[in-house]
Each structure stands twice: as structure tokens, then as C-alpha cells.
Amino acid sequence: MFLLDDLLLAPVKGIMWLAEQVQKEANGQLFDAAAIKARLAEIQELYDSGMISETEFLKAEENLMARLNVAQERE
Amino acid sequence: MEEGRYLYCIIEEAEAKTFGPLGIGGRGDELVCVPSGGLACVVSSSPIIKYRIMREHTMAHYRAIEMLMGKYAVLPIRFSTIAENDQEIVEQVLKPRHAEFQRLLHWIAGKESVEVRASWSNVDAVYQELLRESHSLQALKANVSAKPAAATYYDRIEIGKAVQALLREKRGRTAAKILDALKPHACEFRDNSQKLYADQSICYLAFLIEPSKTTGFDQTLGQLRAAHGAPIRWNVKRQVAPFDFVTIVINLREVSHVSAG
Numbered sequence: 188m189f190l191l192d193d194l195l196l197a198p199v200k201g202i203m204w205l206a207e208q209v210q211k212e213a214n215g216q217l218f219d220a221a222a223i224k225a226r227l228a229e230i231q232e233l234y235d236s237g238m239i240s241e242t243e244f245l246k247a248e249e250n251l252m253a254r255l256n257v258a259q260e261r262e
Numbered sequence: 263m264e265e266g267r268y269l270y271c272i273i274e275e276a277e278a279k280t281f282g283p284l285g286i287g288g289r290g291d292e293l294v295c296v297p298s299g300g301l302a303c304v305v306s307s308s309p310i311i312k313y314r315i316m317r318e319h320t321m322a323h324y325r326a327i328e329m330l331m332g333k334y335a336v337l338p339i340r341f342s343t344i345a346e347n348d349q350e351i352v353e354q355v356l357k358p359r360h361a362e363f364q365r366l367l368h369w370i371a372g373k374e375s376v377e378v379r380a381s382w383s384n385v386d387a388v389y390q391e392l393l394r395e396s397h398s399l400q401a402l403k404a405n406v407s408a409k410p411a412a413a414t415y416y417d418r419i420e421i422g423k424a425v426q427a428l429l430r431e432k433r434g435r436t437a438a439k440i441l442d443a444l445k446p447h448a449c450e451f452r453d454n455s456q457k458l459y460a461d462q463s464i465c466y467l468a469f470l471i472e473p474s475k476t477t478g479f480d481q482t483l484g485q486l487r488a489a490h491g492a493p494i495r496w497n498v499k500r501q502v503a504p505f506d507f508v509t510i511v512i513n514l515r516e517v518s519h520v521s522a523g
Contacts, residue, residue: 225457225466232381232497233460245317252315259315 218258227251267296267351268308269343270326272363272510273334275302284329286313286322293326296348298356301363303339304330305351313342327503335371337363338503339510346514355512366508373449374471375504376479379497380440380464380490387493388462392428399424429461436494437465443486447471447479452506464494468506 227248234244268286270293278295285291285306295302304326313319323341330336345351356363382388393399402424406417437455445451448469455465471479487496 219457221454222457222459225454226459228379228466229458229460229463232379232463232495235497236495248317252317252320255315 218254218261220255220258220262223251223255223258227255263309263311264346266308266310267305267345267347268313269339269345269351269355269512270304270306270323271330271339272337272356272367273302273304273330274300274364274367275334276300278302281326281329284322284326286319286326288318288322293330296351296356298352299360301356301360301367303351303356305345305348308344310344310346315341324503328501331501331503335367336503337366337370337508337510338505339512343512343514345512350514354514363510366510370470370504370508372473373504374473374476374500375502375507376469376471377497377499377502377506378440378444378465378467378469378483380436381460381462381495381497382464383462383493383495385462388429388432389425392425392432396424396428399428433458433464437467440465440486441467443482444469444479447475447482449475450507468502470504470507 230239230244230247230251233239234241239247273295275295276297278297279302280295281293281304283290284293285308287306287308289307291306291308293304293306296305306326320341327336327338345355393403399421402417402421406414406421409417433455437453441451441453441455444467448471450470452468453465455463455467458464458466469479483496483498487494
């Protein structure tokens with residue numbers, strides 16, 4: 188019975204497993220503290236070189252710092 | 263709310279000195295030393311909360327440490343570390359870890375932490391160069407040009423992937439050349455380039471340099487700038503707080519109150 192259930196449910200479970208892996212990978216990149224810090228340095232540079240406005244810079248910085256807060260909560 | 267002490271860094275100082283109203287939180291709290299056994303923890307009064315990572319707070323933390331670096335070798339403490347009172351700092355931090363802090367202070371003393379970031383000034387020019395150099399990319403492009411626009415969606419995705427891969431390779435080669443040229447002048451280095459996201463970014467490096475190697479480092483950096491010319495923009499920060507090389511982690515308590523701003 189259980190083997191039959193597994194066989195019947197395998198495609199669904201497979202998709203769910205894949206979705207979980209994608210989610211894990213996305214979270215890993217989104218909340219990687221080192222990556223966020225590198226990105227903070229990048230947007231600073233974009234602002235210093237005039238490629239983004241102060242408003243854009245501050246907004247991006249705020250978003251990145253929010254992610255850094257989450258990253259550090261998870262540590 | 264309960265009042266405690268926000269911790270910034272460890273320095274070699276025997277007296278209870280003060281360093282001005284630079285405390286975190288915008289209240290004008292004085293930076294003060296809590297000394298013990300020839301070392302001191304630099305602190306300011308603060309509510310016992312968890313400070314959210316945001317510009318105002320991180321800049322306050324960083325500015326305090328940067329100011330002290332002008333006078334002392336410093337061991338930066340992790341952001342948002344708060345003690346209940348001075349006695350806790352002496353008994354739980356300075357006394358038990360005295361030998362460790364002393365060793366680290368002597369290790370870091372006199373050394374300069376330098377951050378080197380490089381990026382392409384004109385990334386479109388880099389794309390054009392990649393296209394010129396890559397026969398496979400030229401073939402892909404020719405293939406797309408020969409088809410009606412509506413039929414080229416997946417081809418354009420393939421071109422995008424190919425360009426990204428070539429850009430990553432070029433970034434890696436350029437970053438490696440910069441690192442290989444500069445690292446002989448440093449006693450330690452950190453390469454954060456793998457974490458870079460933007461297309462124009464090349465490298466994000468940190469170096470810890472002894473005083474005797476500073477001239478050589480500067481000369482090599484000058485040579486790199488001259489060799490690469492205008493296509494590469496450099497951002498070099500000197501006298502950076504040495505967070506990349508030493509950050510003191512102190513676990514005193516779990517704080518549940520989070521700063522509102």
C-alpha cells in the first residue's frame with residue numbers, strides 16, 4: 188500500500204522537492220551576509236560614480252540592510 | 263527601558279578616558295573607556311536593545327571605531343553588542359579574555375587595513391569586446407540576426423547566458439591578476455569578489471599591510487592603475503576599520519527588545 192502511494196505521489200512529491208530546493212537556493216543567496224555586504228559596497232560605488240541617484244541609493248541600502256537583519260537573525 | 267553599555271572595541275588603555283559624544287542612538291552619549299589590566303573596552307550608555315542594522319546605527323558604530331583608530335590599535339566588536347554594566351564588561355569580557363585581546367592587539371598594531379575595489383567604467387564597451395573576441399558569440403548573434411524577431415526569444419536567452427559566462431570569466435581573470443599583484447605586499451588578504459553581483463564589478467579585496475610594505479603596495483597599485491588605464495575605475499579605501507581581519511564576538515545575553523529605528 189505504502190509503495191503504491193509513493194509511486195502514485197512521486198511526481199507531486201518530486202515537484203514539491205524541487206520547489207523546496209529552489210526556495211532554499213534563493214534564500215541562501217538572498218540572505219547570504221557576505222553577498223549582501225558586497226552588494227552594499229557595489230551600490231555605494233554606483234552612487235559615488237553618479238550612476239544612481241541618492242534616493243535610489245538610500246532605498247537600495249535600506250532593502251539590503253533589511254535583508255542583512257534577517258541574515259543575522261538566522262545565524 | 264533598562265540602561266546598559268554599548269560596546270565598540272577593545273584598545274590598550276589603562277585609564278578611564280572619554281572620547282566625545284559619539285555614542286550610538288543619537289542621544290549624545292559619551293564614548294568612555296572601561297579599563298581592566300591595561301586594556302579597555304570603549305563603550306557608551308545605551309538602552310539594552312537589539313539595534314537594527316540601518317545606516318544611522320552602523321555609521322555610529324563605525325565612526326566611533328574609526329575615530330579611535332587615529333589614536334590606538336583597535337579590535338572592533340561586533341555590531342549591537344550590549345552589556346548590562348561596567349562590572350559585567352570587566353568580569354565577563356576583559357578579564358577572561360585578557361590574553362587573547364592582548365595577543366590580537368599586538369598582532370594588529372601598526373598594520374593598515376586597505377580595501378580595493380575595481381569595476382569597469384563602461385560595461386557596454388566590455389560587452390563589445392567580448393563579442394569581438396568570441397567566435398561562438400558572433401555565430402549566435404548572426405543566427406539571431408537571420409531570423410524574424412518573434413522567433414528569437416530562446417536564442418536571445420542563450421546569447422545572454424553566453425555573455426554572462428564570458429563576463430564572469432573575464433572578471434575572474436582580471437580580479438586574479440589584481441590580487442596576485444597586490445597580495446605579496448600584505449600579511450593577510452580577503453577576497454570577497456565571488457559575492458559581487460553587478461556586471462561592472464571586478465573585485466572586492468581587503469589587505470592587511472605592515473608599515474614596511476606600504477610603499478611597495480602603493481607602487482604596485484599605481485602600476486596596476488597605469489596598466490589598466492581608463493577602462494577600470496578604482497576605489498581604494500585606506501585606514502579602514504579591520505573588520506575583515508578581526509571582529510570580536512561577545513555573547514552576553516539574548517536581547518528581545520529591538521530598536522524601533
